[in-house]
Amino acid sequence: MKKFGCRNHPLRSMNENDLFLLRLHFLIIVVKAALQGYPVGKYRKKASLKNAGEISKMISGMDLSFLGMETSQHLFKERVRLLAIMVSAIIGENYPLGVHRREAVLDNIEIIERCAFPRSRLVLFDKVLKVA
């Protein structure tokens, strides 16, 4: 039997913080995959936009002190909202990405990653993104 999921910590139910980090990680993957030119089909587009909408709603009332960030929560929340808007623009509306816009997206992702996933390296699953 294969095992996936939690390995280094005791098993437990998933709380709002877990769900937020999962959605945020997903949001970042979606943007990175789009920037790298992976295909976006009908269902992928729908899922990407749904996640962007959900995380925008979710983040408003959240207490993010569990992240132990040095920057302000307000600024971080604005960055996440901006990233959700970027997803809508890039994937939903197909807006063109020039050099500067692309840099702005990548800068935003880098700062969000540093705050929310300081010890993780976020990878793209090439085979899944390419083939599916």
Place this chain on the structure above:
Amino acid sequence: MVVDDDTQIRDLTVTALTYCVNREVMSFEDPLSAWDYIQKGNRVDIVISDVDMPQIDGFELMSRVKQKYPEKIFIIMSGIAAYEEKSRVQGANAFLAKPFGINDLFDIVQHYVVA
């Protein structure tokens, strides 16, 4: 197919898997509805199911599915450690331990869909 009575986890798992496979992923909040859907001959390749749910639990759903459709992949997901061994004994293909991350869902797709 995702079966979980927790709306937030079910929705998130379905959204992420839909993105991964780029096709529709069915979801049910109770195992009996899921079983009804499977029995009607609808195409389901992989079932990811929580355990503790109303009416029948995830293990009972797995038992019914495996008895009638042994080729289907069945993955038990749970935040209860004791269910890992029970999953192994009862014939699950995999155990998805909570809390899981987005990489775990990609990993499942890479293992069972892409490979």
